[in-house]
Amino acid sequence: MNMIENYCDAVVRFLKHKEEIHKEVEEMIYSMLEEKYGEKTQYSDEEIADVLKKLGNPNILALKYTNLPNHIVGEKYIYHFYYCYIFLLMIIVVGNLFGFVFGTIEEPHDVIAYFAKFFASCFTGALAGFGALALVFMGIEASKKDIRELGNYNPMSLKKVKKPNPNSGKYKIADSVLGIVFTVFFMLLLNLSPEIIAIYTKSAVIPVLNLEYLREVIWLLNLIYLTGIGIHIFKLASREKTIGKILGFYVIDLLSCVLATIVVANSRFFNPEFLTFLRQADSVNELFIKYGDVLIQRVMMAGIGLAVLGYTIELIVSMTQLLLRREKR
Amino acid sequence: MQEIVDSIVQELRRGTVVIAVMSQLKTDQYGYSLLAKLNDEGFPIDQGTLYPLLRRLESQKILTSSWDVRETRPKKYYSLTDFGKDVYEELIREFSKLMESILQLTEGRERKL
Numbered sequence: 001m002n003m004i005e006n007y008c009d010a011v012v013r014f015l016k017h018k019e020e021i022h023k024e025v026e027e028m029i030y031s032m033l034e035e036k037y038g039e040k041t042q043y044s045d046e047e048i049a050d051v052l053k054k055l056g057n058p059n060i061l062a063l064k065y066t067n068l069p070n071h072i073v074g075e076k077y078i079y080h081f082y083y084c085y086i087f088l089l090m091i092i093v094v095g096n097l098f099g100f101v102f103g104t105i106e107e108p109h110d111v112i113a114y115f116a117k118f119f120a121s122c123f124t125g126a127l128a129g130f131g132a133l134a135l136v137f138m139g140i141e142a143s144k145k146d147i148r149e150l151g152n153y154n155p156m157s158l159k160k161v162k163k164p165n166p167n168s169g170k171y172k173i174a175d176s177v178l179g180i181v182f183t184v185f186f187m188l189l190l191n192l193s194p195e196i197i198a199i200y201t202k203s204a205v206i207p208v209l210n211l212e213y214l215r216e217v218i219w220l221l222n223l224i225y226l227t228g229i230g231i232h233i234f235k236l237a238s239r240e241k242t243i244g245k246i247l248g249f250y251v252i253d254l255l256s257c258v259l260a261t262i263v264v265a266n267s268r269f270f271n272p273e274f275l276t277f278l279r280q281a282d283s284v285n286e287l288f289i290k291y292g293d294v295l296i297q298r299v300m301m302a303g304i305g306l307a308v309l310g311y312t313i314e315l316i317v318s319m320t321q322l323l324l325r326r327e328k329r
Numbered sequence: 330m331q332e333i334v335d336s337i338v339q340e341l342r343r344g345t346v347v348i349a350v351m352s353q354l355k356t357d358q359y360g361y362s363l364l365a366k367l368n369d370e371g372f373p374i375d376q377g378t379l380y381p382l383l384r385r386l387e388s389q390k391i392l393t394s395s396w397d398v399r400e401t402r403p404k405k406y407y408s409l410t411d412f413g414k415d416v417y418e419e420l421i422r423e424f425s426k427l428m429e430s431i432l433q434l435t436e437g438r439e440r441k442l
Contacts, residue, residue: 021384023396023403023405024360024380024384024405025380027359027360027361027402027403027404027405028360028361028376028380030402031359031360031361031404032361032376035361035365039401055376055377056377060377061377061381064377064378064381065381065384
């Protein structure tokens with residue numbers, strides 16, 4: 001029984017409509033067993049292996065279900081190609097991220113230029129990597145014998161495919177990667193070149209933040225950033241959503257909001273020259289007169305309030321999706 | 330020579346497998362019974378080709394399917410939809426025209442020889 005299950009799992013591993021195709025393939029196998037060995041409640045391993053061998057390599061059968069074009073890389077190596085390319089992409093992103101970090105440390109004033117370079121390098125690296133990898137695999141294919149070699153697979157040695165927990169969803173890789181990239185960017189910006197966040201007029205550059213106060217509280221902001229990066233790395237390493245993770249991350253996000261509130265609620269957060277510049281506009285000045293000097297802090301805290309609302313909505317949606325998935329099961 | 334002939338015959342079969350499969354689905358058939366019928370009628374096809382093809386035809390709304398769970402092991406039965414029947418009639422017309430053309434071409438060539 002395990003051999004049949006392993007075979008079906010191997011076929012549907014990368015397919016859509018996994019459940020339906022799994023049932024179809026299972027039906028196919030049992031029909032073949034019944035035809036050759038008669039209708040039985042249980043079949044021996046040798047009988048099952050014989051039928052699975054006739055059915056052929058599960059990767060080839062899976063490809064027939066996808067109608068994938070395989071002009072660049074053939075059926076034999078197409079999955080290897082995809083695996084290698086994903087791995088290559090990760091190396092390109094991590095390598096460029098290191099380049100961005102060290103480049104910014106060396107030249108802090110060019111943080112935005114390095115950030116733009118990071119994205120450009122990732123994009124060109126992804127294209128170049130695809131081309132190079134395709135050439136390598138084309139060469140491997142050309143040098144090897146034909147695809148009938150794949151028929152020499154051994155059904156008895158099919159590994160058990162690790163199936164994801166059917167009750168859970170998954171955290172998206174792209175969300176976590178983008179989260180890490182932008183968190184690193186803002187962390188470097190605030191640590192190395194906070195003066196860039198400024199109003200640029202013809203006569204002066206007015207930093208938005210109070211740089212002296214920022215230096216006092218930067219450790220707290222870094223703690224928030226590093227916590228965020230840690231959460232994203234954890235999500236990449238263990239992508240399955242569980243109730244525990246959803247609740248845990250929600251609590252951490254709330255704590256981060258509390259810490260952020262401590263920082264921005266201080267009247268010293270903004271540069272007094274920036275506030276003076278803002279008050280030059282009559283409408284803004286009227287607001288300051290009406291609500292007092294704490295107006296900006298209230299706006300910032302309203303922003304944090306919106307973030308908390310966003311996290312709460314995300315919590316409710318994620319929990320509902322998980323619970324509905326469990327019920328469906 | 331045989332290898333070349335075999336590979337061309339394989340292409341011919343690939344071009345006509347859809348008509349062959351559809352011709353047997355005016356009544357409900359499950360995958361393996363359809364396979365056996367086609368093999369008996371001299372149109373050998375392997376499971377790894379038939380089952381994905383049935384799925385593809387279903388996604389094109391040419392076939393419809395349902396699981397029969399009454400037996401010991403559930404079986405998926407296929408049959409032509411009304412749209413599938415229209416497609417099949419059209420395919421038969423086109424195939425007949427093609428056959429006529431081929432016969433004219435081959436008989437004409439023999440006459441010249």
